[in-house]
Amino acid sequence: MKVLIIGSGGREYSIGLSLKKDKNIDKIYFSPGNGKTDELGDNINVNDYNKLVEFAKSNKIDLTIVGPEAPLTEGIVDIFEKKGLNIFGPSKNAARLEGSKVFMKNFLSKFNIPTAKYIETSDFKKASNFIDTLSEPIVVKADGLCAGKGVIIAKTKDEARNTVKDMLSGKSFGEAGKKVIVEEFLDGYELSLFAICDGKDYKLFPAAQDHKRLLNGDKGPNTGGMGAYVPTPLINKTLYDKIKNNIIEPTLKGMQEIGSPYKGVLFIGIMVVNEEPVVLEYNVRFGDPECEVLMPLLKTSAGDLFFKASTGRLKEVDMEFLNIYAVGVVMASENYPYKSSIASEIIVDDTIDDNISANTHISYAGVKKIDGKLFATGGRVLLCIGTGSSISEAKDRAYGLCGQVHFAGKQFRTDIAYQALGV
Numbered sequence: 001m002k003v004l005i006i007g008s009g010g011r012e013y014s015i016g017l018s019l020k021k022d023k024n025i026d027k028i029y030f031s032p033g034n035g036k037t038d039e040l041g042d043n044i045n046v047n048d049y050n051k052l053v054e055f056a057k058s059n060k061i062d063l064t065i066v067g068p069e070a071p072l073t074e075g076i077v078d079i080f081e082k083k084g085l086n087i088f089g090p091s092k093n094a095a096r097l098e099g100s101k102v103f104m105k106n107f108l109s110k111f112n113i114p115t116a117k118y119i120e121t122s123d124f125k126k127a128s129n130f131i132d133t134l135s136e137p138i139v140v141k142a143d144g145l146c147a148g149k150g151v152i153i154a155k156t157k158d159e160a161r162n163t164v165k166d167m168l169s170g171k172s173f174g175e176a177g178k179k180v181i182v183e184e185f186l187d188g189y190e191l192s193l194f195a196i197c198d199g200k201d202y203k204l205f206p207a208a209q210d211h212k213r214l215l216n217g218d219k220g221p222n223t224g225g226m227g228a229y230v231p232t233p234l235i236n237k238t239l240y241d242k243i244k245n246n247i248i249e250p251t252l253k254g255m256q257e258i259g260s261p262y263k264g265v266l267f268i269g270i271m272v273v274n275e276e277p278v279v280l281e282y283n284v285r286f287g288d289p290e291c292e293v294l295m296p297l298l299k300t301s302a303g304d305l306f307f308k309a310s311t312g313r314l315k316e317v318d319m320e321f322l323n324i325y326a327v328g329v330v331m332a333s334e335n336y337p338y339k340s341s342i343a344s345e346i347i348v349d350d351t352i353d354d355n356i357s358a359n360t361h362i363s364y365a366g367v368k369k370i371d372g373k374l375f376a377t378g379g380r381v382l383l384c385i386g387t388g389s390s391i392s393e394a395k396d397r398a399y400g401l402c403g404q405v406h407f408a409g410k411q412f413r414t415d416i417a418y419q420a421l422g423v
């Protein structure tokens with residue numbers, strides 16, 4: 001089978017790495033890929049979706065896997081399917097679950113799926129009146145895609161009102177903020193759930209936990225995610241059952257009912273409040289860095305899983321997992337998440353510890369090759385992933401590998417998985 005992977009991050013690298021080990025896969029292409037994906041397959045750089053269709057046709061691609069949300073919300077799946085091509089991801093309509101927070105909140109309320117109390121509006125007065133009914137802090141969200149930055153947790157009612165004002169005027173997020181959600185603050189802990197869906201059926205990965213803040217102890221600004229681990233012990237069978245029965249199944253049924261059956265990865269951001277799961281958000285793709293720790297757990301052929309899911313035959317797949325834990329630590333460039341950083345060469349020492357070399361690997365993201373040398377090009381550069389029979393073993397191995405990786409200005413958290421380890 002020939003596969004085309006759309007995207008350039010650690011998420012796409014890790015999908016490629018799993019496919020590379022899969023004997024069903026003969027060839028992998030990445031568009032655009034990064035400075036290391038070219039060692040797993042071929043990088044191509046085709047920005048236009050119709051040209052990608054031509055590429056997929058002329059190269060006899062059996063399956064296209066879409067990593068990031070932007071092509072999905074722009075309708076890449078519809079364009080490929082119209083031309084009879086197999087593609088794993090939701091349609092443009094279904095991708096509104098992530099692309100529009102207003103759509104998402106209205107969907108949740110229509111199908112009685114638990115979520116924070118909210119109002120959606122473009123009217124400052126309405127927002128202000130609703131703010132008066134809430135207790136502080138208060139959450140304000142821009143409607144559209146804002147690269148993870150469109151959520152503001154306002155400490156006071158005045159701050160919430162000012163945030164709404166700036167969003168509605170287009171000052172803070174342009175068009176994406178012309179409609180806002182104001183919602184109650186949920187106090188609990190977060191989990192990331194990933195369901196592979198084929199429009200009718202779904203298969204669930206073990207729950208993961210991300211670390212969105214830049215600094216140890218969940219301090220500092222929000223980022224795309226600084227590290228993740230899986231499976232998390234912060235969930236038990238009762239909670240899984242509630243998530244399946246009260247959230248995932250009504251979501252998939254609801255999507256069918258509105259004529260947008262959901263195919264692809266459904267990523268549900270959940271806040272657990274007093275042992276009850278509440279939906280914070282949906283994403284229509286794998287999380288990054290969650291994908292990088294989920295992939296190593298997969299015992300089932302990744303190629304078969306994605307192919308069957310994209311062709312409505314998920315029922316035929318027995319999704320099995322290795323009985324291990326995985327911890328991933330993001331190494332980011334100096335100025336992340338504020339601004340770009342100067343490219344710096346990456347040196348990875350040879351690992352002499354057999355335990356570390358056998359149970360770790362790097363997933364590459366913000367990297368490029370110049371004259372055969374690898375450079376960190378900014379943002380989240382790479383992830384060091386460790387696996388083991390416990391979270392602490394996997395974590396120690398991941399950090400052992402971090403010690404072998406060098407580039408100027410590297411920064412990473414040293415407490416990934418702390419909630420699971422109780423430190």
Ligand code: AMP
Nearest residue numbers: 116139151183184185186187269280281
């Ligand atoms: P979202 O993009 O909606 O997932 O929001 C990004 C992050 O903001 C989440 O991962 C939470 O950490 C936080 N957040 C969003 N909504 C709420 C809420 N209602 N209560 C508390 N935290 C929230």
Ligand code: GLY
Nearest residue numbers: 224225287288289
């Ligand atoms: N790690 C969170 C995300 O991918 O949105």
